[in-house]
Amino acid sequence: MKVLQFTIPVPHDHTIIVQQDIMPYFYPHLHRHEEIQITWVQQGEGTLIADNNMHTFKSNEIFWLGANQPHMFKSDPSYFLPKSELEIQALVLFFNPHGPLSALFNLPEMLNVKRFLQQNPNGFKIPAEKAEEISTKMMLIHEHIGIEQMIHFMDLLRLISSIESLGALSEGSRPKLYSENEGLRMSNIYNFIIQEFEKPITLEDAANKAHMTPHAFCRYFKKHTGHTFLSFLNEVRINEACKKLTNESPIGIAQVAYSCGFNSITNFNRIFKRIKGKSPSEYLEEFFK
Structure with missing residues (x-):
């Protein structure tokens, strides 16, 4: 990082x-x-x-x-x-x-x-x-x-x-720390993804933001985050979906999926379950019970 x-x-x-x-x-x-x-x-x-x-x-x-x-x-x-x-x-x-x-x-x-x-x-x-x-x-x-x-x-x-069973914010050892300039580069990449996740952004878009070729960007992002570009993007989208699903004024699952950048309900449900370990409906049921 x-x-x-x-x-x-x-x-x-x-x-x-x-x-x-x-x-x-x-x-x-x-x-x-x-x-x-x-x-x-x-x-x-x-x-x-x-x-x-x-x-x-x-x-x-x-x-x-x-x-x-x-x-x-x-x-x-x-x-x-x-x-x-x-x-x-x-x-x-x-x-x-x-x-x-x-x-x-x-x-x-x-x-x-x-x-x-x-x-x-x-x-x-x-x-x-x-x-x-x-x-x-x-x-x-x-x-x-x-x-x-x-x-x-x-x-x-x-x-x-004295609090028991605290879940860590991150797991495993931390990656090696590098220069301030690369810190700014990673911040800019993260900010771009977090601000644009609702849009159909591509690997090429992110690579251009980092002033790198797509191939070089893939290796750079994976090395310094442990994620592929797509897996990180999906986590951002699913995190936002969880917020929208449990909002005080909740909207339907389909509307949440499309508003978070997914182009199909099937794909949204599959990725949601892979990241959260449960379907969107199961997540909602557990949250509000």
Whole structure:
């Protein structure tokens, strides 16, 4: 994965960074940093790319991203329309367990928390039933400073590390990290696919966007993402289909299929089951039961 290396500015009098974001859309480039990141999406929806995996996100969801884990919260295309008045809001915590906090994590009383960090390098999503409790604690960290903030931070770690059966945002080892220029190239490719997936885009279209021949692009994309162009495109489309199927104003399965770039219901059903392990109707039944 080609990603931008970020350095989170750390004030001399803080070891926990609290950031309140209110913007037209999330930062649209793949990036990574040494700090572990906890993001509470207070308002917004889109697709989270973590390493080479995709996950939909919406308001009131919380994600834990591991240290140096390549990621991008990509807002839905509606946020990028010329006259869009939409905005995202997020409360984000950053901390580096290997910086000044290392002494804290090396205490014997913190052994379980330290082990939890080591066991979850690839991040996870906070279960929905725990989101309110975790977001309340994050708000307390945001509202306090000094020792009170540290106490709330340690309690947050206690709460999160006690959650069982967390599913990783990505599986396996991470690919080698490369240059900043290639990070921008991969970001542009991802952004193109995520913004244009509803259209009948082709391999040639994506290759042209990357200024490569189709053959060279195939090898490049597969090497750096672990996906073929078509498999990644299909995952983007199926992720969007899941959002539309479970929307507050749901539309029919056929309409969802066509609106997400599929040209036949049969093809949509086949690819949906291959990616999600169940048919669209089974997915809906399980979601709403």
